[in-house]
Amino acid sequence: MQIGVIGAGSIGLLYACYLSIYHQVTIYTRRKDQARQINSKGIQLIKSGVQSTYKVTAKVLDDGLDHEDLIIVTVKEYHLDRVLNTTNQFRNVNALLFLQNGMKHISLFEKLNNEVILVGVVEHGALKINDYTVNHTGVGITKICSFRNGEGVIQSFQKGQHSDFGVLVAEDWYKVLSEKLIVNAVINPLTALYCVENGDLLSNRFFLSRMKNLFIEVTSVMNVNTTNMWERLEHICIQTQNNRSSMLRDIESGRQTEIDAILGYIIAEADKMGKSVPVSTFLYDSIKGKELQRGDSSCHS
Amino acid sequence: MQIGVIGAGSIGLLYACYLSIYHQVTIYTRRKDQARQINSKGIQLIKSGVQSTYKVTAKVLDDGLDHEDLIIVTVKEYHLDRVLNTTNQFRNVNALLFLQNGMKHISLFEKLNNEVILVGVVEHGALKINDYTVNHTGVGITKICSFRNGEGVIQSFQKGQHSDFGVLVAEDWYKVLSEKLIVNAVINPLTALYCVENGDLLSNRFFLSRMKNLFIEVTSVMNVNTTNMWERLEHICIQTQNNRSSMLRDIESGRQTEIDAILGYIIAEADKMGKSVPVSTFLYDSIKGKELQRGDSSCHS
Numbered sequence: 284m285q286i287g288v289i290g291a292g293s294i295g296l297l298y299a300c301y302l303s304i305y306h307q308v309t310i311y312t313r314r315k316d317q318a319r320q321i322n323s324k325g326i327q328l329i330k331s332g333v334q335s336t337y338k339v340t341a342k343v344l345d346d347g348l349d350h351e352d353l354i355i356v357t358v359k360e361y362h363l364d365r366v367l368n369t370t371n372q373f374r375n376v377n378a379l380l381f382l383q384n385g386m387k388h389i390s391l392f393e394k395l396n397n398e399v400i401l402v403g404v405v406e407h408g409a410l411k412i413n414d415y416t417v418n419h420t421g422v423g424i425t426k427i428c429s430f431r432n433g434e435g436v437i438q439s440f441q442k443g444q445h446s447d448f449g450v451l452v453a454e455d456w457y458k459v460l461s462e463k464l465i466v467n468a469v470i471n472p473l474t475a476l477y478c479v480e481n482g483d484l485l486s487n488r489f490f491l492s493r494m495k496n497l498f499i500e501v502t503s504v505m506n507v508n509t510t511n512m513w514e515r516l517e518h519i520c521i522q523t524q525n526n527r528s529s530m531l532r533d534i535e536s537g538r539q540t541e542i543d544a545i546l547g548y549i550i551a552e553a554d555k556m557g558k559s560v561p562v563s564t565f566l567y568d569s570i571k572g573k574e575l576q577r578g579d580s581s582c583h584s
Numbered sequence: 585m586q587i588g589v590i591g592a593g594s595i596g597l598l599y600a601c602y603l604s605i606y607h608q609v610t611i612y613t614r615r616k617d618q619a620r621q622i623n624s625k626g627i628q629l630i631k632s633g634v635q636s637t638y639k640v641t642a643k644v645l646d647d648g649l650d651h652e653d654l655i656i657v658t659v660k661e662y663h664l665d666r667v668l669n670t671t672n673q674f675r676n677v678n679a680l681l682f683l684q685n686g687m688k689h690i691s692l693f694e695k696l697n698n699e700v701i702l703v704g705v706v707e708h709g710a711l712k713i714n715d716y717t718v719n720h721t722g723v724g725i726t727k728i729c730s731f732r733n734g735e736g737v738i739q740s741f742q743k744g745q746h747s748d749f750g751v752l753v754a755e756d757w758y759k760v761l762s763e764k765l766i767v768n769a770v771i772n773p774l775t776a777l778y779c780v781e782n783g784d785l786l787s788n789r790f791f792l793s794r795m796k797n798l799f800i801e802v803t804s805v806m807n808v809n810t811t812n813m814w815e816r817l818e819h820i821c822i823q824t825q826n827n828r829s830s831m832l833r834d835i836e837s838g839r840q841t842e843i844d845a846i847l848g849y850i851i852a853e854a855d856k857m858g859k860s861v862p863v864s865t866f867l868y869d870s871i872k873g874k875e876l877q878r879g880d881s882s883c884h885s
Contacts, residue, residue: 371874476777477870479877489873493866561862569778572790576780 284439285309289344289352289366290358291317293409294382296417298355299336300328305443309351311344315381317414318343320388327416331448334416348372353436356381360388360544378436380427385544386464386552392430400431402456404463407448424449428456461507467545468501469494471530472566475540478531484525487516493562500562504553520582530570537577542570585740586610588652590645590667591659594710595683598719599656601629601638606744610652612645618715619644626842628717631748635717649673654737656681661689661845668692681728686845687761688852693731701732703757705764716747723752729757734848756873762808767820768846769796769802772831773867776841776874779832783825786818793864805853831871832834838878843871 284306288299299310310326312318321341344366348354354376358366360383367373373505378399381388392400404424408421427437427450441450453459473484473494484494498516502509533540546567554561585607589600592613600611611627613619622642629636645667649655655677659667661684668674682689693701709722728738728751742751745785754760774795785795799817803810834841838863847868854861 475874477877483877487873487876489869489876493869493873496866562866565797565863565866568790568794571777572788572794575788575790576778576784 285350286350287311287348287354289354289356290362290516291341291414292320292357292359293411293417294405294407295357296411296415297328297409297419298327298357298382299339300326300417301445301448302355303337303339304445309340309342309349311342311348313344314414315343317341320415327412329412329416329418348376351376353378353380353440355382357382358478359383359539360385360541361523361539363388363391367395373397378433380436380440382425383544384463384467384541385548386460387544387548389430389460399429399433399436401427401428401433401436402460403427404459419447423445424451426451426453426459428453430456430457460504462512462515464548465475465498465501465505465507465509465512466516467541468549468563469498469516470520471528471540472542472546473497474528475530475534476566476569480524481520481526481528485520485524490541497562497566500560501549504549504556504558504560534570534573540570540574540578542567542574546570586651587655588612588649588655590655590657591663592622592642592715593658593660594712594718595706595708596658597627597712597716598629598708598710598720599658599683600640601627601636602746602749603656604638604640605746606762610641610643610650612643612649615715616644618642622716622760627758628711628713630717630719630830643867652677654679654681654741656683658683660684660840661686661842662840664689664692668696673741674698679734680796681737681741683726684845685764685842686849688845690731690761700726700734700737701730701864702734702737703731703761704728706759720748723748727752727754727760729754730758731757759808762806763813763816765846765849766799766802766806766808766810766813767817768842769850769864770799770817771821772829772841773843773847773871774798775829776831776835776872777867781825782821782827782829786821786825798863798867801861802850805850805857805859805861835871835874841871841875842874843868847871 286302286306286308288308288310291310295310299308302308310321318341321339323334325338328337356379363383367455368530372398376397379397380401380403382403391538404426406423410418410420412418429437437452444450470481470484474481477490484490498513530540546563549563550560550567587607587609589596589605589609589611592611596611600609603609611622613872619642622640626637626639629638657680664684675697677698680698681704681790683704683706705727707724711721712717713719713843730738745751771782771785775782778791785791799814803813831841847864850864851861
């Protein structure tokens with residue numbers, strides 16, 4: 284397949300590397316300089332301390348898209364509007380795969396006329412080192428679901444699979460995205476507000492109590508079967524006990540967080556249902572407020 | 585009058601100094617060493633950079649109380665049980681004045697047989713420098729109310745008043761304590777959780793939104809007229825805009841906070857009324873959790 288990857292952050296760089304083994308990949312960047320560096324140095328992938336070079340073509344998104352069989356959009360949710368609106372070229376793309384966290388982006392799909400739309404959930408750990416280097420810190424999988432006429436593209440996409448980069452096809456996109464959303468909605472805002480590692484949410488009995496309470500509130504808004512969901516959350520906190528969540532790291536670095544895509548979505552859904560979600564609302568404003576402080580109120584362990 | 589001051593923290597030291605100008609004062613400490621130091625060096629009061637010595641007798645509380653016309657209890661609410669229970673001697677005291685923050689201590693009064701009980705609210709800024717030195721950082725007043733037969737004692741107590749240490753007598757103890765409680769319940773937990781100065785609660789629109797919401801929740805539980813209360817809160821935040829609240833400083837220093845006396849009281853009152861106070865409950869556990877982390881998740885500006 285001819286695959287275009289939009290966005291050259293940690294996930295974009297990671298996907299471009301692994302997909303380039305079996306497919307023809309072009310990575311589309313926002314900045315000219317980044318495209319230039321990737322074209323001259325290739326993408327450097329670090330895995331368990333070993334660095335390998337992947338020769339991938341890089342282009343600047345504003346210069347237009349080549350013909351691609353599939354476009355994978357890896358930018359953060361809060362950049363989606365800009366990416367989709369500034370480039371009319373997306374109209375002519377046949378198939379789009381969206382890999383954003385949260386579920387706010389789903390509402391955009393109604394406005395897209397593309398024939399095939401896929402959504403995916405990324406369960407890899409990846410850390411961008413510089414404009415052309417990414418560290419694959421945690422091997423996971425990608426869960427892919429068809430949102431609209433996606434079956435054929437999924438079949439082609441699945442053909443080549445690297446053992447460190449498995450693809451799982453799931454039927455129910457709402458279920459897959461909801462489950463990831465619930466995990467993100469519970470772990471990320473609490474760890475970011477408390478300035479603690481994921482494991483502290485379980486080991487500190489007061490934080491655990493708030494985590495349970497938030498879990499109940501968040502799941503009450505989602506239309507999914509929550510059997511074993513709490514156990515899964517506990518399991519994730521244990522597995523990642525010494526990790527600082529992405530939202531905590533965003534706050535610590537004075538970056539924008541994904542709170543809109545995550546708790547913003549929960550609050551909007553609750554609004555539609557006429558439900559009150561006081562803790563989600565409190566946490567949403569708390570994280571937005573911490574973003575505004577830009578490091579003035581950051582935390583250090 | 586013969587006045588005994590229990591507790592030699594910042595407030596105890598401050599009161600002992602000013603009261604010793606017009607009254608015979610003994611300060612009762614927990615530690616022998618502190619009593620010894622105060623007896624040998626006097627209490628050093630720093631006011632606008634000028635240091636003065638006040639000769640005050642210090643004794644160890646466990647050695648027993650002298651005959652006093654009035655005992656002023658200045659220890660934190662969370663030490664009240666220990667102070668009142670370990671010393672049977674309180675039974676023979678005629679008049680007691682309690683200066684704790686919050687309102688949790690009010691429920692203890694039913695068990696006390698003392699003839700006169702007073703409650704007070706301290707509006708001074710004071711910083712303990714060491715065991716015998718206190719800095720009077722903000723001149724305010726003390727509001728005193730009779731809880732039980734206090735009128736006569738208040739008259740004698742009022743006779744000598746230093747201009748930097750005024751005493752205001754108020755009728756309605758519930759009103760006076762409630763108003764201070766509402767201020768503490770709104771400003772302290774939010775600043776401690778967000779790691780921000782008091783003024784940031786107004787200047788950051790997301791924090792302001794949460795502050796308003798918490799104000800509505802807290803006042804819904806209190807049986808007081810809240811006219812102008814919000815304006816008063818805003819005024820306090822402006823006046824103290826560069827201050828770090830006592831609860832924030834407690835968290836930063838890994839000390840116990842007064843959250844039980846403040847939001848713990850609000851939650852208990854809400855329980856009695858069958859009301860749900862989700863934000864207060866969230867904040868209560870959040871601060872208790874931060875206490876447990878003991879600096880692991882502290883914040884630095």
